[in-house]
Amino acid sequence: MLKDLFIKKKKYAAVPSEVMKSDLPDGVMTKCPKCKKISITKELQKNLKVCNGCGFHHxxxxxxxxxxxxxxxxxxxxxxxxxxxxxxxxxxxxxxxxxxxxxxxxxxxxxxxxxxxxxxxxxxxxxxxxxxxxxxxxxxxxxxxxxxxxxxxxxxxxxxxxxxxxxxxxxxxxxxxxxxxxxxxxxxxxxxxxxxxxxxxxxxxxxxxxxxxxxxxxxxxxxxxxxxxxxxxxxxxxxxxxxxxxxxxxxxxxxxxxxxxxxxxxxxxxxxxxxxxxxxxxxxx
Incomplete structure (x- = not known):
């Protein structure tokens, strides 16, 4: 019972990555093929579809x-x-x-x-x-x-x-x-x-x-x-x-x-x- 006090409990329930992916509509995020940075598609479009991380031109x-x-x-x-x-x-x-x-x-x-x-x-x-x-x-x-x-x-x-x-x-x-x-x-x-x-x-x-x-x-x-x-x-x-x-x-x-x-x-x-x-x-x- 005493050892249970020292067990680190998670504040929030873990959400499987597959669930997170399924909750996001297609096209919301864009992954850079060069540096692998994930950007919000609308923000990428505002930047003329140029990656903020490495300058890759989509x-x-x-x-x-x-x-x-x-x-x-x-x-x-x-x-x-x-x-x-x-x-x-x-x-x-x-x-x-x-x-x-x-x-x-x-x-x-x-x-x-x-x-x-x-x-x-x-x-x-x-x-x-x-x-x-x-x-x-x-x-x-x-x-x-x-x-x-x-x-x-x-x-x-x-x-x-x-x-x-x-x-x-x-x-x-x-x-x-x-x-x-x-x-x-x-x-x-x-x-x-x-x-x-x-x-x-x-x-x-x-x-x-x-x-x-x-x-x-x-x-x-x-x-x-x-x-x-x-x-x-x-x-x-x-x-x-x-x-x-x-x-x-x-x-x-x-x-x-x-x-x-x-x-x-x-x-x-x-x-x-x-x-x-x-x-x-x-x-x-």
Whole structure:
């Protein structure tokens, strides 16, 4: 009986972690894949989805990025209802596209449109990796090309945020043709004296990295973004050498002269505004 006096009693009943997890609605908390810190999702969103612990840049949807950059009530979307067909009769392709439409509330892997950044007009294109891993099919290429041509006609700067696994295999050569089509449109835009800004986000790979993503007057990237053409394993097997640990990261590319800067999200809008003010009307001086 005496020894019972010295037994430390718990003030509150223990609640199994499984119960706590089941009581929390999905999406309330977000775990950082890099430092494993758990954050309240709403607080993470207020911080532009950048981890307060390690600075990891979480995935952003196209419209989250538009909200973070484009002035309120100024964005006008282009070609919203354009959707992909199935020219190669690839099995289950249409069903997968429909599934992604329901999941993302987007019709394709890119959103294009016109808006202002601190009052300066721009044409902008933003890829969304939630839709078919941001893969480049014929509609993605067509929407980008139309947006570039609109910017050229209106003498406006063109800004593109890339996030892609590369060309869309379900459309075969038709997807690869978009590399040439978009690059030609950017060439015409440049010859007209207009500004091109490319920002590569995680990941930007394959045919996207080898075409329009790398053709800006300014080529930027977000911290830690994976950028490259072929995958690391394929390259190592081909050259029979082990690659550096940070190979194909934004920081590696910056050190080797393939990027102009690595820009954190909280600096992105101010940096873009500075560049736009240096190029009146989006025209290179």
């Amino acid at each position: 995935q952003m949807s196209a419209f989250e990025r538009i909200e973070s950059l484009i002035d309120e009530d100024t964005f006008v979307e282009f070609d919203k209802d354009m959707i992909s067909a199935n020219p190669l009769k690839f099995p289950d392709y249409i069903e997968k596209l429909e599934s992604d439409r329901k999941k993302t509330d987007l019709n394709e892997a890119i959103v294009t449109g016109k808006g202002t950044i601190d009052g300066l007009p721009v044409v902008i294109a933003i890829m969304d990796s939630r839709f078919r891993m941001g893969s480049m099919g014929s509609v993605v290429g067509e929407k980008i090309t139309r947006a570039i041509e609109r910017a050229t006609e209106e003498f406006l700067p063109f800004i593109i945020f890339t996030a892609s696994g590369g060309a869309r295999m379900q459309e075969g050569i038709l997807s690869l043709m978009q590399m040439a089509k978009t690059s030609a449109a950017l060439k015409r835009h440049s010859e007209n004296g207009c500004l091109i800004i490319s920002i590569m986000t995680n990941p930007t790979t394959g045919g996207v990295s080898a075409s329009f993503a790398s053709l800006g007057d300014f080529n930027f990237a977000e911290p830690g973004a994976l950028i490259g053409f072929a995958g690391r394993r394929i390259i190592e097997q081909t050259i029979r050498e082990e690659l550096p640990e940070d190979f194909q990261t934004a920081e590696f590319l910056l050190d080797h002269g393939q990027l102009d800067a690595v820009l954190p999200r909280n600096e992105m809008k101010s940096k873009l505004y500075t560049i736009l003010t240096l190029h009146e009307g989006g025209v290179l001086q």
